[in-house]
Amino acid sequence: EVQLVESGGGLVQPGGSLRLSCAASGFTFSSYDMHWVRQATGKGLEWVSAIGTAGDTYYPGSVKGRFTISRENAKNSLYLQMNSLRAGDTAVYYCARGQVVLGAFDIWGQGTMVTVSS
Amino acid sequence: EIVLTQSPGTLSLSPGERATLSCRASQSVSSSYLAWYQQKPGQAPRLLIYGASSRATGIPDRFSGSGSGTDFTLTISRLEPEDFAVYYCQQYGSFTFGPGTKVDIK
Secondary structure (H helix, E strand, C coil): CCEEEEECCEEECCCCCEEEEEEEECCCHHHCCEEEEEECCCCCCEEEEEECCCCCEECCCCCCCCEEEEEEHHHCEEEEEECCCCHHHCEEEEEEEECCCCCCEEEECCCEEEEECC | CCCEEEECCEEEECCCCCEEEEEEEEEEECHHHEEEEEECCCCCCEEEEECCCEECCCCCCCEEEEEEEEEEEEEECCCCHHHCCEEEEEECCCCEECCCEEEEEC
């Protein structure tokens, strides 16, 4: 079964750091672009970061310089290192797989909750 | 940066009715890079349509996508009880999502 499972969420103080993980199974992880997408409670979806099969990375302005996406193909794992966290980063964080052709997000994990609060 | 606008914000319909959801881009979008997702409460989004009109694996044929340039449409031909959800469009050239349309039961 093709599956993505996130972990690592929790409560962190403003200015703190957190590292999210996403374990992939059921497909050749190294062959796919991967993404992180977040959703604040009651709000819409916001793309957070992407990493290509060659390790190239992409971020929107809202997290650039604070978040770092990485992957470890030998462990079928995706990561998101989040630094200098703010209250506005509070959300459910999903990892998602990009289709090989055309790149839509065809597989999603169940999400992990990150709460930034003092 | 391409901004996506979805309308209406909420669509109130009855089971069996036809739903027509709109997604408008601030500038022309390649049809190859327009997707639609469905999200139910407490669940992750699910890919419905990619490339503006291609159904993802396992998606029923009552879901269809169309459009080009700046105007795209998701149509649900006959609403089933499980179709009441929030729908997002996405331009995945830059990965941006629209704000969503909620389809609820009238």
